[in-house]
Amino acid sequence: LIQSFPKGFLWSASTSAYQFEGAYLEDGKALSIVDVNINSKFADTSITSDHYHRLEEDVSLMKELGLKAYRFSISWPRVLPKGRGPINEKGFAFYDRLIALLKQHDIEPIVTLYHFDLPLALQEEYGGWGNRQIVEDFEYYVRTVMRRYANDIKYWLTINEQSNMFLLPYLLEFDPKIDKQKQKYQMNHYMTLAHAKAVMACRELCPKAKIGPALGVSPNYPLTSNPKDILASRYADDFRTYFFLDLYVKGVYRDSVLNYLKEHDIEPDIHEQDMLLIKEAKSDFIALNYYQSSTVKYTQAQESKEIVVNDEGKKGSTQSEVLAGYYEVVDNPHLEKNDWDWYIDPIGLRITLKDIHERYQLPLMITENGIGVIEELSGTLELNDDYRIDYYQSHLEQCLYAINEGVELIAYSPWSFMDLLSTTSGFRKRYGFVYVDRSDEDLRTLDRYKKKSFYWYQSVINQNRII
Ligand code: BG6
Numbered sequence: 001l002i003q004s005f006p007k008g009f010l011w012s013a014s015t016s017a018y019q020f021e022g023a024y025l026e027d028g029k030a031l032s033i034v035d036v037n038i039n040s041k042f043a044d045t046s047i048t049s050d051h052y053h054r055l056e057e058d059v060s061l062m063k064e065l066g067l068k069a070y071r072f073s074i075s076w077p078r079v080l081p082k083g084r085g086p087i088n089e090k091g092f093a094f095y096d097r098l099i100a101l102l103k104q105h106d107i108e109p110i111v112t113l114y115h116f117d118l119p120l121a122l123q124e125e126y127g128g129w130g131n132r133q134i135v136e137d138f139e140y141y142v143r144t145v146m147r148r149y150a151n152d153i154k155y156w157l158t159i160n161e162q163s164n165m166f167l168l169p170y171l172l173e174f175d176p177k178i179d180k181q182k183q184k185y186q187m188n189h190y191m192t193l194a195h196a197k198a199v200m201a202c203r204e205l206c207p208k209a210k211i212g213p214a215l216g217v218s219p220n221y222p223l224t225s226n227p228k229d230i231l232a233s234r235y236a237d238d239f240r241t242y243f244f245l246d247l248y249v250k251g252v253y254r255d256s257v258l259n260y261l262k263e264h265d266i267e268p269d270i271h272e273q274d275m276l277l278i279k280e281a282k283s284d285f286i287a288l289n290y291y292q293s294s295t296v297k298y299t300q301a302q303e304s305k306e307i308v309v310n311d312e313g314k315k316g317s318t319q320s321e322v323l324a325g326y327y328e329v330v331d332n333p334h335l336e337k338n339d340w341d342w343y344i345d346p347i348g349l350r351i352t353l354k355d356i357h358e359r360y361q362l363p364l365m366i367t368e369n370g371i372g373v374i375e376e377l378s379g380t381l382e383l384n385d386d387y388r389i390d391y392y393q394s395h396l397e398q399c400l401y402a403i404n405e406g407v408e409l410i411a412y413s414p415w416s417f418m419d420l421l422s423t424t425s426g427f428r429k430r431y432g433f434v435y436v437d438r439s440d441e442d443l444r445t446l447d448r449y450k451k452k453s454f455y456w457y458q459s460v461i462n463q464n465r466i467i
Contacts, residue, residue, distance in 0.1 A: 002404055003465040005412075010108060011461040012069035012413035013062070013433065014368055016115035016160065018045065019420040021075065023052035027090035030081035032117035033128065034423075038170050041311070042426025043440035049420045050436075050446045052094065057448065059101040061434055062417065065454060066461040070102055071367055071413045073112035073160065076119050076141050083119035084137045087144060099152050110367070110413065111153050112214060113142055113198060115160040116171050116423070123173055129187040130175060132269075138194040139201060146205040154209050155411075156202055157287055157367065158195040161216035162188065163244050167321065169306050171423075181304075182266040189268040192247045196281035210284040213248050214367045217241050218294040219351045223330055228298035232327035236296045239323060242359070245286065249360045251279030260326075285410065286356060289368035290395075293335070293348030299328035311424045313339040313374065338371060340429065344391065350398035357407040364407060369395055370415035372422060372429035375451075383435050383451040392453070396466045414457075418448065433457055 005011075018024070018034050024046045025031065035045050051058055062070055076083065078091035102109050118128050126133050146156075165171040166184055174183050195213055202211040220236035222229035235256065243257045253270075261267045301324050308319035318341040320329035335343040353364060371391040377383055392414060403409050419432035426440045433454040437447045459467050 002400065005400070005464050006403065006410075007464075009464060010069040010110075010365070010411035010413070011067060012071050012108075012110060012411055013065070013067055013417035013457075014071040014413045014415050015051070015417050015420055016073040016112065017075035017078065018048070018115070018117045019423065020049050020072070020416075020418070021052045021078075022047040022050045026052065027094070028081055028088040029075065029078040029091055031120040032075065032077045033120055033123050033173055034116045034118075034171070036120060037173070038423065042428065043421060045421060047443060047446075049418055051418075054446075054448075055094070055098060056101065058418065059098070059105060059107075061448060061450070062102075062107055063105040064458070065417075065433065066458050067107050067417075068461065069108040069110050069155075069411060069413065070417065071110040071112065071157070072098070073115035073117075074145055075117055076114065077117065077121070080119065080141055080144065081121070083122035083125075084140050092148060095149075099149065103152065108155070109153055110155040110157065110365075110411070111149070112157040112160050113145065114138070114158065114194075116165065127173075127175060129172055129190055130183055132190060134190050135193045135197060139197040142198045143201050143205065146201055150206045153206065155365075156198070156206070156209055156211040157214040158198045158211060159191055160214045161289060162191050162195070162213065163240060164216040165191075167240065167307060168309065179266060181264065182268075185261060185266055186268040189270060189274070192278055193274055195248065196277045199281035199283065200277070212283040212285040212287055212362075212365075213244070214287040214289060215241070215244055215248075216289045216368075217352050217356070218290070218292055219348050219355065220327070221293060221295045221332065223295055223297040226298070229296070232296045232298040235323070235326040236294070236329075239326070240294075245356065245360060247278060248283050249286070249362065251275065251282070283362065285363040285365055286360060287365040287367040288352065288356065289415070290349050290352055290366060291369065292343040293332070293345040293351075294343075295330050295332040296327040297330050299324065299326070301325075301328065309424050310341050313425060313429065315339050315341060317341070338373065340372060340425065342372070344371070346394040346398045349395050350402050353399065353402040353407045353409065354405065357402070362408075363410050365411040365413065366399070366409070367411070367413045368415040369412070370431045372425070372431050374428050375430045375435065377435060377437070377449060381449055383449065385451045385453045388451070388453040389456045392457070393466055396460070400466065
């Protein structure tokens, strides 16, 4: 195995606005749907890691880590508090400073345009992603951002985890009067159009830049060699991964999913021009968020079930998804999992990279990968997160195998640069290379401490190889 990564490989780390910035009502920012809908069970969402007030210190840490790139998201309600209309100059000023600092330190910004944080104003006004109006408003937001940063940004990510917004029950708001499945597929259609509008805006406003989606992916293994389980695994791949990638890359609705939508009478409202736009707006690369694999078996269940997420960190409390007649998600006896029932499966990453490369023939980026753990500083203010080093080491090794076998992997951006608010579980579930001194209940000093993995990643970047 060749140990080195390609020349110019983008060693990065990731965050997202609502999980990292804090200042959720400061300098003219308005609330987003995630500010109010999730996590309040564990920690309030107003301060998070206080990055907004510690920008210089945090970028210095990125520089010290040796990052070649940094993935962050722009908060739509920070720059356009009402979702459209007048811009909030103070909100933009924050991103102006961030981008200037990154450039000053030769860190390439990788910008996510949408990371779950729809302006609450648009949800209240017309139902957010449930209304076709969202496509126009998203385009206005994207064009506003792209015009401002046309010369600064080489890599744009459109929508974070369209697939998971779909899968997880709490990232979107639904109208209780309409069938939920029908709404989900309709919202998905509008998101796909919004993504396509962003791609076209990029072609026009930032012709030298590259743009693509950031999808949450897991391979779906069959539980046994029973052909019914094999079929279940293929369908799970269709519904959870290829459905989205076929739309982004090929511009088509996958037949198996379309058939399901027709049979259940939940086809979205698709206009003829929609498909022309979606087809025209081809992505330049595919960005993947990979945490774990999934295992499925055939099911005779008559009723589908949504996943019930284990947000407390009590092992074994996840209630898995069932798609009636197609598949049921089950335990994998061959893999270890963390307290939140997330499987640790580095080989699954190689399988995913190879598979997506072979199907879509596009450059790939890993925009999230990591392990969430409950952690506390020791008495000497150290944190020996060897488990995180092992996790990254083993996943990077699989990336190298994939690269050696022809996968064009251009970036690795683990989750997360620093501890931040977890989407499911507040501050107790930590992912960072840098520890933030706070808990769910107590803000403490919010000071930053480098974990052992920080120094490990620093050497990896420095040597451009796993060590
Ligand atoms: C991804 C999201 O789903 O996984 C992040 O893009 C999220 O926003 C990350 O935080 C880890 O998930 P969690 O629930 O453990 O924070």
